[in-house]
Amino acid sequence: MKPVPETARVVIIGGGIIGCSLAYHLCRLGWREVVLFERRRLTSGTTWHAAGLIAQLRATDNMTRLARYSQELYGELEAETGLATGFRRVGSITVALTAERLEELQRQAAMARSFGVEIEEITPDEIGARYPHLNRDGVRGGVFLPRDGQGDPGNIALALAKGARQRGAVIFEQTEVTGITRKGRRVSGIDWQRPGGERGHIACEALVNCAGMWGRDVGRMAGVNVPLQACEHFYIVSEPIPGLGALPVLRVPDECAYYKEDAGKIMLGAFEPHAKPWGPIPPDFEFDQLPEDFDHFEPILEMAVNRMPMLGEAGIHTFFNGPESFTPDNAYHLGLAPEADNVWIAAGFNSVGIQSAGGAGMALAQWMEDGEKPFDLSDVDIARAQPFQRNRRYLRERASETLGLLYADHFPFRQKQSARGIRRSPFHAELSARGAVFGEVAGWERANWFARDGQAREYRYSWRRQNFFDNVAREHAALRSGVVIYDMSSFGKLRVEGPEAERFLDRVCGADVAVPVGRILYTQFLNHRGGIEADVTVTRMSESAFLVVTPAATRLADETWLRRHLGEHRATITDVTAGEGVLAVMGPGARELMQAVSPDDFSNVGFPFGTAREIELGLAIARAHRMSYVGELGWEIYVSADMAVHVFETLWEAGQGLGLTLAGMHMMDCARMEKGFRHFGHDITCEDHVLEAGLGFAVAMDKPDFIGRDAVLRKCETGLERRLMLFRLEDSEPLLYHHEPILRDGDIVGYLTSGAYGHHLGAALGMGYVPAGGESAADLLASSYEIDVAGRRVAAMASLRPFYDPASRRMRG
Known part of the structure; x- marks a missing residue:
């Protein structure tokens, strides 16, 4: 075996597809001394047995951007490295067996068009023409994505590894990490060993945890939190079927199944509603599979034989059960760990690792190169992971649900059912006794709406008006005409204090925090591009103490941003949320x-x-x-x-x-939409310039120094390229959620970043960015606008000011 160097710029732990992708992309950016350790052989954990489905469309624009990048990369790797990746653009079909699923697909199709993804809505007959082996009983329609593909996961990973080696990366197989040396907030080196007893230590400037289902344990070695859980994932491969030609990938989510043709055989895979967590992982695990559990898989197989009759005739060649890692929210973990300054994470890919790895490796490499995210990655940023989520019982319970949610109906407001009740506000019991129906954010139980006496305290999901619609309307009416109370305890509270607390916050915040004691400021943390990293209020508690209030979901991320910019300022940061x-x-x-x-x-x-x-x-x-x-x-x-x-x-x-009325978070969201208040993570992100978001009023332009100042002043000179606009549907019936396309004078120009029903205004409302280069506000408002709701264009009134009380007289009166 070749000797391990004594130093490296970066050590990557894990030789699955994501570790290989990251090594490849770092080297492509010109990094040297890139070292990858794999405990056994490359791809031997999960990558080797992945299904290899490579789709383009994901739940958000940026996740779709990463998936599309993966496709393009895999299509080019063979020419670059000489290794065949098996990548073929076979297209994909997803079919709906229910009216609700069909509306979901129609909404996805509209979203895809706004993202620039080629998609076609197809009828049952058109599905049959493209997939003649399908039993179309009960099929209501579907969508076809012609540029979706499939590939050989192991060969894709090996091609990435070869490309990394060609650019200077050094990859060590049969080399297991046994310890991680850490000093303060930085890792300084890694202990390793090989079969036969050879041991050593390598010093490094950065560490990346790409350890897949071992990611949690490697994270603990490094002192960082990587909550994920391995689950059993089943598929079967048929015997060869004579005359079976190339077919699109087929998904039938209402039956929890996907089908893939490969070499004249059919693979049937499943995301069953209740998955089987697996572990602990045996120390010698390598290219292994788990014991068959035919009883667990049988309900899926029965539906599949009915849906694909040739499966019942062909016979089963392989029954496979292998482990894959899942996270508490079905989004993978990427980015710089909050607990350290040089430990990076790329793990927990929730059965979409092959389609995600190319883009994730590219994005993380760029993030490591620049020191800031290349674009909004909040969907997968490891900073969203809560410390309590490393609890093993929690992970097993939650992962058993999240695997099945991949193919469940993705209804708006859908709540997790497992591992609930962990974080409760002091008011929880009082609200529960009075009819609260709770949702969960970052582990916090939050009253979302209040049931009437005798009404079931449960969600009944739909894409149309759900069972709590009238309840929220009642709460909303009480807000506008009387008085309500609602629980905000889950919002993050960070106490920043010390002799230089003011100076520190003045550097981080866009607003001028040199205000009298008792003054509250609405402000943002900006990055060097003028994008919004956090949306907060800052209250001056005393001459040397401030309270920063953040959204519940981003408390840890916002605290981490503050800590990373604290530098030599004499100030302390304390999380007092639960107090x-x-x-x-x-x-x-x-x-x-x-x-x-x-x-x-x-x-x-x-x-x-x-x-x-x-x-x-x-x-x-x-x-x-x-x-x-x-x-x-x-x-x-x-x-x-x-x-x-x-x-x-x-x-x-x-x-x-x-007439005091209890109200919930759904009411709050509807009311803030009427008022045009932005929601961080939807309407404003690190990619959205504070001026284009319409928040210039919250920035002290005359401050001599704050993060993002140059970008703000530059935008003042060059003008806005786009503007966040508000929309109100002229038809009171349709509902808006997010990602519905915005049409200006008949052409798609963007999509809604958020949507909700304005109960006081009597119509659905949305926000979204519209290109505005060189145009005045009058120019923008002179156009006609429509919103695409599941394929139906609905006329909308556009505005740059809130539809409700634009002068803010009511809240200031």
Whole structure:
């Protein structure tokens, strides 16, 4: 065996397709001293037995961009390396057996058109013409993507490895990582060993965990969290079928099945509703398969033999059961680990590793090269992973569900059922006792809506009006005409304090944080391109202390951004999220309710908008922040967890004579859409320039120094290339969610970044970016707009200002 060097610029752990892809792309960027360790042989974990389906369309624009890149790369590798990848563009068909599934496919087709992906909606007869072996009983329609393909996973990985070697990477098989040396927030080296007892240590500048189903354990060695779980994944391969020619990949998600023709045989794979977690992994695992479980697979096979009768005649050549890794949310983990400054992750690919690996390797390599994301990767950024998710029982329970969700109906508002109830606010029991129906974000149980007496507390999913539509309408009406309370405890709370806390936050935030004590600022953390890394409020608590409030899902990512930019500033950052409960008291009746429970002054003069102060409330001491995400007069009440229930009881009792209504997160989202408030991760991301997002008012242009300042000033000079616009459908019936295409004067120009029903306005609302290079606001608004809703073009009114209370008189009154 060749000797292992003593130093490397980067060590990659794992020789599956993603490790090989990353090595290839780093070398292509000119990196040298790229070393890859594989514990056994390349591809011997999951890659070798993957199905090799290579689709283009993913759930978001950027994930689709990565999948399309993978396709293009795999098509070129053979010419570059001389190794055949087996890549063929055979196309793919997905069929619907229910009306709900058909609407999902129609919405996906519309989304694909906005992403520039070639797609065709096809009838049952057209499906039969392209796939004559299919039993079309119950088939309602489908979609055909002509540029989808399939390939040989092992050979693709080996071609990437060869391409990496040709550019200077060094790959060591039969070399297992046994320890990782860490000093502070940086890994300094890796211990390794080989069969026969040879051992050594290699120093490195960076480490990348591409260890697949071993990723969690390798992460623990490095002191970082990589929550994933191996699950059993089943497929069968038929005996050769005479005369069977090339066929598109076929997916029948309503029967949990996919079909792939290869070398005159049919492969049938399944994503069953309840999967089987697997582990621990034997130490000698290499090109192994797991024991057959025909009883588990039999229901899928029975449906498949009916759907594809030739399977029942051909016989089974191979029954295969192999492990693949799954994450808690069915999105893979990519990026710089929050717990370290030089440990990177690319693992947990949820059965889409082959179609994702090319693009993921390219994106991560560029991220490592530039020190910042090449584009929005929040869908897969490892910073979304919560610390508690490394719990092994949690992972086993959640993974058993998430595998099946790959082929489940992807209904809006769909909630996970497994591993629930982990994080609860102090108000949880009070809300549950009064009809709350909970959803989950980052492990937090959040009241999404409130059931009426006698109404089932459950979601009944649909693409149309779901069973809680009227409940949310009632909560929304109470907000606009009376007073509501809702629980905001899950929102992240980061205390930044110290003698240089102001100076530090002034560098990180777009707004000027040199404000009086008690002032609340709405601001963003910007990157060097002027893109939005975080959307927060900052409250000055004292001369040396600030409270940064973040969305629940991005608390860890936002804290990580702050820590990575702290530098030598004399300040500390502390997560205090769980220490306080937060109730929002909102609506035109909010002042009357607050005056009923507190002797403090809540007048507009005594307690102006954008300020925070300590108050007496009932028998407790709390802190009231006069802010609003729903466009109404109101206060967010922060109270220590020990006094939270008392505060709730006091507000609830006082509100009985004032028509107080409990409200949930769905109402909040509908109300913020009416007010045109942006949602981070949808309407604003690291890719969206703060000025094009319409948030220039939150940036202190005259500040001498803050991250992104040059990009903001440059955009002021060059002008906006696009603008975030608001839309209201002229037909009150259709519903909007996100990714519906925007048509301007008949042509697709973008897609909605978010959508919700405006119950007060009586129609669905959406936001989305529209190209605006060289055009004035009047030019944009002079056009006619439509939104494509599942293939139907619906006329829409466009605006650059909120449809509800554009002057913000209500929340400031």
